[in-house]
Amino acid sequence: MKPTDSELEILQVLWQEGPCTVRQVNERLTENRDVGYTTTLKLMQIMYEKGLLTRVEDARSHVYEANVSEEETQATLLERFVGTAFRGSASKLVMQALGSHKTTPAELDEIRKLLDQIEQQP
Amino acid sequence: MKPTDSELEILQVLWQEGPCTVRQVNERLTENRDVGYTTTLKLMQIMYEKGLLTRVEDARSHVYEANVSEEETQATLLERFVGTAFRGSASKLVMQALGSHKTTPAELDEIRKLLDQIEQQP
DNA sequence: TGTTTGCTACGAAATTATTCGTAGGTGGTA
DNA sequence: TACCACCTACGAATAATTTCGTAGCAAACA
Numbered sequence: 001m002k003p004t005d006s007e008l009e010i011l012q013v014l015w016q017e018g019p020c021t022v023r024q025v026n027e028r029l030t031e032n033r034d035v036g037y038t039t040t041l042k043l044m045q046i047m048y049e050k051g052l053l054t055r056v057e058d059a060r061s062h063v064y065e066a067n068v069s070e071e072e073t074q075a076t077l078l079e080r081f082v083g084t085a086f087r088g089s090a091s092k093l094v095m096q097a098l099g100s101h102k103t104t105p106a107e108l109d110e111i112r113k114l115l116d117q118i119e120q121q122p
Numbered sequence: 123m124k125p126t127d128s129e130l131e132i133l134q135v136l137w138q139e140g141p142c143t144v145r146q147v148n149e150r151l152t153e154n155r156d157v158g159y160t161t162t163l164k165l166m167q168i169m170y171e172k173g174l175l176t177r178v179e180d181a182r183s184h185v186y187e188a189n190v191s192e193e194e195t196q197a198t199l200l201e202r203f204v205g206t207a208f209r210g211s212a213s214k215l216v217m218q219a220l221g222s223h224k225t226t227p228a229e230l231d232e233i234r235k236l237l238d239q240i241e242q243q244p
Numbered sequence: 245t246g247t248t249t250g251c252t253a254c255g256a257a258a259t260t261a262t263t264c265g266t267a268g269g270t271g272g273t274a
Numbered sequence: 275t276a277c278c279a280c281c282t283a284c285g286a287a288t289a290a291t292t293t294c295g296t297a298g299c300a301a302a303c304a
Contacts (some may be wrong), residue, residue: 101212
């Protein structure tokens with residue numbers, strides 16, 4: 001399961017909003033950029049065929065839902081990304097990410113706790 | 123500067139090896155998968171036109187060099203990636219990366235130091 | 245009932261990325 | 275000189291992704 005960029009954009013909407021019709025997704029997408037309705041429809045149909053989405057056809061307009069979780073998708077994408085962009089070095093990626101993005105104190109704490117956990121493992 | 127996957131693969135070789143001829147790059151690439159010589163040539167020509175590479179034409183075979191640094195490229199790609207895959211949450215990405223990849227104690231220490239630095243800033 | 249509105253399905257164009265074949269040139273070497 | 279090996283340039287085929295137009299159907303409504 002390696003969604004394309006457009007597919008990921010749609011998944012993001014569904015992860016945030018839960019089950020949606022094509023129109024609802026399309027409305028969210030058009031907040032950022034111009035996307036035709038049938039473009040979104042076609043993409044969601046393809047994603048349905050691929051198994052990335054499920055749908056309920058009861059109503060006149062189908063209701064779609066993500067069939068892959070946000071976490072597992074992120075894990076897959078991250079795996080690829082660390083490999084291609086950082087030659088597999090997760091720590092280099094982490095340093096870059098922390099260095100150039102703003103992180104709240106609470107988040108920093110959480111990361112620290114995770115570090116503790118990892119170091120305590122035998 | 124947003125290199126494609128194939129372009130990134132070539133940049134990786136040049137970052138690791140320094141200046142190379144097309145043949146040298148191609149030989150490195152074919153270690154992993156089948157790539158025709160002219161395929162690599164064409165890609166590197168395109169990258170040269172885009173300004174991603176420089177080249178010296180003195181010798182019979184041109185010698186290419188990366189014209190973007192590994193760090194700035196990683197930063198650009200990371201920026202995009204955090205945005206599209208993690209909705210901008212760098213800390214979520216960091217947690218995932220630390221959780222699912224093996225990191226040495228030395229690297230963990232380095233990350234910890236970076237956390238300290240960030241927290242000390244006003 | 246006839247018209248408008250909104251939906252799905254789907255073919256196909258448009259765009260972007262990747263791969264490769266071929267032409268033409270240059271240097272080494274028998 | 276004639277041949278072979280290796281190089282560049284470049285057009286064009288292929289593949290993957292995204293976009294859109296159109297047909298057809300069904301509910302809502304004047």
